[in-house]
Amino acid sequence: KQEVTQIPAALSVPEGENLVLNCSFTDSAIYNLQWFRQDPGKGLTSLLLIQSSQREQTSGRLNASLDKSSGRSTLYIAASQPGDSATYLCAVTPNSGNTPLVFGKGTRLSVIA
């Protein structure tokens, strides 16, 4: 059974710092991995999707990497800003039929001005 773990559960950094969020998954048989952002009282916003054949994806100050064989992904945020404060969730799509997206519990990020 696929399990997704995100460490740390919470992270606080000063504004301007570069940071890395970690995600690990137990089964490397995946179609893709997605990173989402969730603001309090809001739904999830898709940030980046990495297909199983890809190693990384970039969008602005965000860079996500995928090492499928070791079951790891990282989300790198450059030059963090207070507006980056949110919960970041990682999710994988197992490649066994219609198995649903499996989410981690998220990392709550606070960027202090």
Added chain:
Amino acid sequence: DTAVSQTPKYLVTQMGNDKSIKCEQNLGHDTMYWYKQDSKKFLKIMFSYNNKELIINETVPNRFSPKSPDKAHLNLHINSLELGDSAVYFCASSLGGQIYNSPLHFGNGTRLTVT
């Protein structure tokens, strides 16, 4: 022009009541989902529909009945509400299903409180 909209945003009701949550997407997606986020913020799939057909039905009590009148709508009806049903329910949609590498788009959630 909200992409995935769900109503109501908040729902407070008593045990034993029946309630519905509505979801609509205007993205032209053909796959829609219901997720439940519990008090520990853990997100879990409940149902998935593709072109009005049920394709995923996780271990959910049969008090929960999804209905998809067309591919742009997926409503969730809950009978005989229980305290443990209190959670935030999220609707989502995607193009072509998860295996086609299309990102999910989420609504803002419905916070259900059962008293």
